[in-house]
Amino acid sequence: MQSTLFHRAAAGLTSLMISGMTFASDWTERSNLDLRPGVTEVSQEIQDLHTTVLWIVTVIGLLVFGLIVISMIRHRRSKNPNPATFHENVFLEVLWTVIPFVILIAMAVPATRVLVQLDDTAESELTVKVTGYRWKWSYEYLTYEDDNDIGVSFFSNMTTPPEQYNNPVLSGGLFPYGTAKELVGKEAPEKNHDYQLSVDNKLIIPSGQKVRFLVTSDDVIHSFWVPDFGGKKDAIPGFVNETWALVPEGKEGTYYGQCAELCGKNHAFMPIAVEVVTQDDFKVWIAEEKEKAASGPDLTPFSGLDQAMEEGQQVYATACALCHGANGEGGIGLPFAGSDFATKSEHLNEHIDVLVNGRAAMPAFKAQLTPRQIAAVITYERNAFGNDTGDLIQPADVNDHE
Amino acid sequence: MSTAAATHDDHHDHHHAPTGLKRWLFSTNHKDIGTLYLWFSFAMFLVGGFMAMVIRAELLEPGMQFVDPEFFNQMTTVHGLVMVFGAVMPATVGLANWMIPLMIGAPDMALPRMNNWSFWILPFAFGILIFAVLMSAFGAGNPSAPNFGWTFYAPLSTKYGPASTDLFILSVHMMGISSIMGAINVVVTVFNMRAPGMTMMKMPLFVWTWLITAFLLIAVIPVLAGVVTMMLTDRHFGTSFFDAAGGGDPVLFQHVFWFFGHPEVYIMILPSFGIVSAIIPAFARKPLFGYASMVYATASIALLSFVVWAHHMFTVGMPLAGTLFFMYMTMLISVPTGVKVFNWVATMWRGSMTFELPMKWAIAFVVLFTCGGLSGLMLAITPVDFQYHDTYFVVAHFHYVLVTGAIFSIFAAAYYWLPKWSGVMPSKLLGELHFWNSLISANLLFFPMHFVGLAGMPRRYADYALQFADYNFWISIGGFWFGLSQVIFLVVAVRCAMKKGEPAPAKPWEGAEGLEWEVPSPAPFHTFDTPPVIK
Numbered sequence: 001m002q003s004t005l006f007h008r009a010a011a012g013l014t015s016l017m018i019s020g021m022t023f024a025s026d027w028t029e030r031s032n033l034d035l036r037p038g039v040t041e042v043s044q045e046i047q048d049l050h051t052t053v054l055w056i057v058t059v060i061g062l063l064v065f066g067l068i069v070i071s072m073i074r075h076r077r078s079k080n081p082n083p084a085t086f087h088e089n090v091f092l093e094v095l096w097t098v099i100p101f102v103i104l105i106a107m108a109v110p111a112t113r114v115l116v117q118l119d120d121t122a123e124s125e126l127t128v129k130v131t132g133y134r135w136k137w138s139y140e141y142l143t144y145e146d147d148n149d150i151g152v153s154f155f156s157n158m159t160t161p162p163e164q165y166n167n168p169v170l171s172g173g174l175f176p177y178g179t180a181k182e183l184v185g186k187e188a189p190e191k192n193h194d195y196q197l198s199v200d201n202k203l204i205i206p207s208g209q210k211v212r213f214l215v216t217s218d219d220v221i222h223s224f225w226v227p228d229f230g231g232k233k234d235a236i237p238g239f240v241n242e243t244w245a246l247v248p249e250g251k252e253g254t255y256y257g258q259c260a261e262l263c264g265k266n267h268a269f270m271p272i273a274v275e276v277v278t279q280d281d282f283k284v285w286i287a288e289e290k291e292k293a294a295s296g297p298d299l300t301p302f303s304g305l306d307q308a309m310e311e312g313q314q315v316y317a318t319a320c321a322l323c324h325g326a327n328g329e330g331g332i333g334l335p336f337a338g339s340d341f342a343t344k345s346e347h348l349n350e351h352i353d354v355l356v357n358g359r360a361a362m363p364a365f366k367a368q369l370t371p372r373q374i375a376a377v378i379t380y381e382r383n384a385f386g387n388d389t390g391d392l393i394q395p396a397d398v399n400d401h402e
Numbered sequence: 403m404s405t406a407a408a409t410h411d412d413h414h415d416h417h418h419a420p421t422g423l424k425r426w427l428f429s430t431n432h433k434d435i436g437t438l439y440l441w442f443s444f445a446m447f448l449v450g451g452f453m454a455m456v457i458r459a460e461l462l463e464p465g466m467q468f469v470d471p472e473f474f475n476q477m478t479t480v481h482g483l484v485m486v487f488g489a490v491m492p493a494t495v496g497l498a499n500w501m502i503p504l505m506i507g508a509p510d511m512a513l514p515r516m517n518n519w520s521f522w523i524l525p526f527a528f529g530i531l532i533f534a535v536l537m538s539a540f541g542a543g544n545p546s547a548p549n550f551g552w553t554f555y556a557p558l559s560t561k562y563g564p565a566s567t568d569l570f571i572l573s574v575h576m577m578g579i580s581s582i583m584g585a586i587n588v589v590v591t592v593f594n595m596r597a598p599g600m601t602m603m604k605m606p607l608f609v610w611t612w613l614i615t616a617f618l619l620i621a622v623i624p625v626l627a628g629v630v631t632m633m634l635t636d637r638h639f640g641t642s643f644f645d646a647a648g649g650g651d652p653v654l655f656q657h658v659f660w661f662f663g664h665p666e667v668y669i670m671i672l673p674s675f676g677i678v679s680a681i682i683p684a685f686a687r688k689p690l691f692g693y694a695s696m697v698y699a700t701a702s703i704a705l706l707s708f709v710v711w712a713h714h715m716f717t718v719g720m721p722l723a724g725t726l727f728f729m730y731m732t733m734l735i736s737v738p739t740g741v742k743v744f745n746w747v748a749t750m751w752r753g754s755m756t757f758e759l760p761m762k763w764a765i766a767f768v769v770l771f772t773c774g775g776l777s778g779l780m781l782a783i784t785p786v787d788f789q790y791h792d793t794y795f796v797v798a799h800f801h802y803v804l805v806t807g808a809i810f811s812i813f814a815a816a817y818y819w820l821p822k823w824s825g826v827m828p829s830k831l832l833g834e835l836h837f838w839n840s841l842i843s844a845n846l847l848f849f850p851m852h853f854v855g856l857a858g859m860p861r862r863y864a865d866y867a868l869q870f871a872d873y874n875f876w877i878s879i880g881g882f883w884f885g886l887s888q889v890i891f892l893v894v895a896v897r898c899a900m901k902k903g904e905p906a907p908a909k910p911w912e913g914a915e916g917l918e919w920e921v922p923s924p925a926p927f928h929t930f931d932t933p934p935v936i937k
Contacts (some may be wrong), residue, residue, distance in 0.1 A: 057776035087689040114785040167465040220558040231788030238646020241719035261793040265472040268863040395753035
């Protein structure tokens with residue numbers, strides 16, 4: 001890292017400005033007004049660059065505004081009744097074209113250096129494929145050191161409970177939809193400190209090793225952003241972007257981020273939580289996960305309709321209710337209550353197919369849910385909300401479906 | 403020409419000034435059409451402002467209190483579209499209609515019937531867009547209004563777009579037709595209808611900036627029309643321009659959109675440069691510093707605006723060489739923009755200034771637009787943009803440029819020329835109230851957005867993590883205050899329209915220069931039937 005006199009002066013002044021405010025190492029803490037320095041070398045260089053540029057523009061701004069204020073005081077009619085008549089000055093005009101140009105070059109040099117460094121994803125030790133879904137992330141571990149057949153992958157959903165974020169004050173019109181209606185006028189529970197940031201499965205990465213992220217999307221464009229790692233990368237359907245992070249040893253802990261590209265209704269509700277652990281811990285964890293993944297899906301049949309309904313209800317609440325309504329009344333997605341689709345037997349095969357392979361805006365759930373979960377939720381959708389088909393779908397039916 | 407002149411005289415004898423509904427519906431008079439544009443844009447400003455109030459109410463506290471996140475997205479989308487295409491652009495077209503013929507000594511715009519059409523398309527275009535919002539609002543969100551942001555990135559707006567996307571496409575096409583016709587009208591008027599002796603380099607700077615704006619419009623609005631047409635065929639006719647599954651590319655959408663979108667930013671701000679370049683010399687009682695360099699700086703900004711579009715897309719994963727090119731070009735734009743700011747300061751320097759309302763707004767413009775320009779320079783530094791991108795820092799930046807920039811200059815223009823338009827002076831008391839309330843509230847509204855952005859709050863968020871709560875509260879308070887302050891202007895404008903107030907002389911501002919001050923106030927229905935003589 002460059003440490004010119006200017007850098008040090010700028011850093012000193014900044015810390016003076018923000019003194020009295022705690023350094024926010026935890027993203028859920030009150031931020032310190034300024035760009036976060038983050039924990040990686042790159043994020044800190046970005047912060048240095050930000051500080052430098054901020055001071056340059058502050059000085060330029062103060063100069064210009066200072067001149068305006070002086071002029072407004074000294075060159076008002078009461079002080080200066082006879083205006084000057086000059087209207088050009090070649091020397092001045094050349095000067096204030098050339099000086100900004102020189103300042104720009106001075107800014108472009110360090111910017112180019114950091115950019116080149118950011119672009120270098122080579123020699124990474126862990127590669128994780130990050131896929132954005134509406135509205136969750138999935139992480140697939142591709143290679144680690146010499147192992148390039150890990151086969152570990154999982155989804156990461158926000159776990160902030162709906163009663164914490166649904167605090168409707170109006171009962172009609174645009175809000176609320178579905179079950180939120182029942183919350184009107186109810187006192188909202190206190191929000192957790194990691195409100196809007198907590199997830200069920202964190203992305204786990206080792207410290208002291210370069211991690212390459214392959215970022216893509218299953219539906220619309222999302223953006224993968226952990227501010228403390230420095231910078232974001234868009235997740236674009238059909239294309240794979242690369243970015244990387246190297247969290248130094250000793251900086252283990254949880255780092256948060258949020259989706260940074262508008263992706264629809266729950267754009268604000270798909271956080272990223274990364275747990276950085278030591279390399280030893282990581283090796284233990286990944287070995288356990290590999291073992292779990294190798295054992296294959298559980299295809300034990302349901303003992304009866306009741307068991308399937310009970311499991312299906314839970315799956316429905318986390319995976320389906322957001323779009324199809326908590327009572328199957330529909331919303332972004334089609335309604336189930338009393339619909340032909342969920343009650344007529346000729347649609348049964350189609351029902352399985354839509355869940356497994358997706359259709360239009362409906363995502364394919366093959367990768368997100370186990371065959372047992374899919375079977376349970378289809379059973380639930382065909383026997384709840386007043387539907388009464390008696391259909392019992394078994395995990396094997398789903399697993400055999402292409 | 404002689405026949406045309408004869409018909410014109412003939413037409414005069416039959417009816418001088420049509421009245422009632424007919425006067426406005428069938429008007430071919432540049433002043434009436436200008437007035438229509440200005441009222442329309444102010445109405446849209448209030449509509450878009452109301453949507454901003456819904457957004458700020460929802461963001462007052464963490465949690466979803468007033469609207470569903472889906473409707474929140476519809477509000478951010480339509481707020482942006484209405485403000486860009488309905489408020490700022492028609493306002494500057496209205497100013498062009500009123501002022502360009504008066505400033506160059508022409509009797510009217512060159513193509514008066516087309517002028518009528520280009521205005522009357524707009525209410526229908528926005529009627530369609532707002533109809534989509536009303537359907538959503540009264541149908542509990544079903545069908546949804548456009549909900550993909552004013553930048554309508556594919557595939558969110560194509561494969562995943564609501565049914566009303568087609569209404570949006572139709573509406574954008576209509577707005578585009580209106581803009582192109584308006585722009586052609588300006589170009590033809592400026593090239594052909596200047597009074598004898600009014601050479602190009604004698605034209606007021608407002609005419610120059612609008613001429614360059616008109617060329618930008620003619621160049622890029624067809625690109626916008628192209629991109630929405632590609633969306634339409636992707637949605638309904640089986641093409642895959644923006645769908646990777648069919649061999650297309652979602653990033654192509656962003657390239658095409660921003661090839662329109664970046665010059666669009668200058669379309670909104672260049673006329674403001676012209677306005678401020680008229681007002682500052684008038685109240686400093688000193689000629690504009692560096693007239694020629696102002697013209698060249700405007701032209702260079704316009705040219706550079708075609709080669710910087712990808713700075714909106716640094717995070718999509720461009721090759722390093724491309725990223726560097728767009729970073730350098732973007733930084734370069736600050737040179738001509740800086741020249742303009744320095745010229746304004748030099749115009750004020752050693753002048754003999756008074757601070758009537760138009761001057762107050764103009765100085766506020768110079769200072770706050772410069773703030774927006776400087777944060778723009780910060781955003782140009784690509785590695786740091788990777789952090790700033792799509793956060794509230796960007797929201798702060800473009801609201802400084804567009805609200806305290808473009809819209810403040812439009813208010814400056816309104817206070818400056820209202821005596822000419824209406825024949826009465828706008829109320830000083832109400833004007834002062836409007837100015838100071840707007841100035842303070844706009845900064846309370848937009849300045850803290852820099853901080854929440856740096857702290858990491860992404861934009862277009864219906865709800866946020868708890869550490870952003872304090873700032874958002876104050877931002878919302880600033881928002882409501884700014885919104886209410888604009889009602890004061892409504893009163894000012896209505897009073898002028900009703901001719902309430904002190905009668906205005908032909909030239910109400912001592913230091914003002916230009917042909918528009920040589921005709922009486924209010925400007926008669928027909929002016930410069932005989933071209934004035936320019937020394």
